[in-house]
Amino acid sequence: MWKRGKRGRRHGRPAKPVGLELCDLCGVTFPADRAVRGYVPDSSAAHPTDDWFDGLRRVTACTEAHFAAVREGYRLRPFVQEELWAAKIERELTVGTPVLTINQLGCRTGLHEPEIRRAIAWHNAHLDHGGQG
Ligand SMILES: [Zn+2]
Incomplete structure (x- = not known):
């Protein structure tokens, strides 16, 4: 679930950071x-713009206890390398110019071809076919 990040403020000033948060x-x-904030490992999380944060999900919670509960939930979630690779690939396929070849995809994601193939296989095996049957 993506957080809504748009705050169409056009007042010539940078948006002020004071505001409200939702507990995850x-x-x-x-x-x-x-807010209690931090990052938890999550192989389904590819950062939209900064691949330094790939595999990390930003968590915001109302209390330390709730942050710990969220973190525990992700700790129990398996960290699947292919899932992270697939998330990186999906990001490249959904932003900017279309990627045409595996080589180009490799350049953009930093993945090697076998990794890309494994990621694609993982992705295809986990597609949500919604309304199948
Ligand atoms: Zn809470």
């Missing part, structure tokens, strides 16, 4: 300055 666990709204 319980969903309560609370002042952003009380």
Whole structure:
């Protein structure tokens, strides 16, 4: 689930950071300055712009206890390398110019061809066919 990141403010000033946050666990709204934030390992998370953060999901929680609960949930989730590769590939395929060849995909994702093939196989095996049958 993606967070809504758009805040169409056009007032000539940078948007001020004071605001509200939603807890990733319980969903309560609370002042952003009380937020407990951190990153948890999540192989389904590819950062939209910065691949340094690939495999990490940003978590925002209302309390330390809720942050710990979210982190525990991700700790129990298997970290699947192919899933992360697939997330990187999907990012490249959905932003910017279309990627045409495996070589080009390799250049953009930093993955080697066998990794790309494994990622594609993983992706295809885990497609949500929604409404199948
Ligand atoms: Zn909470």
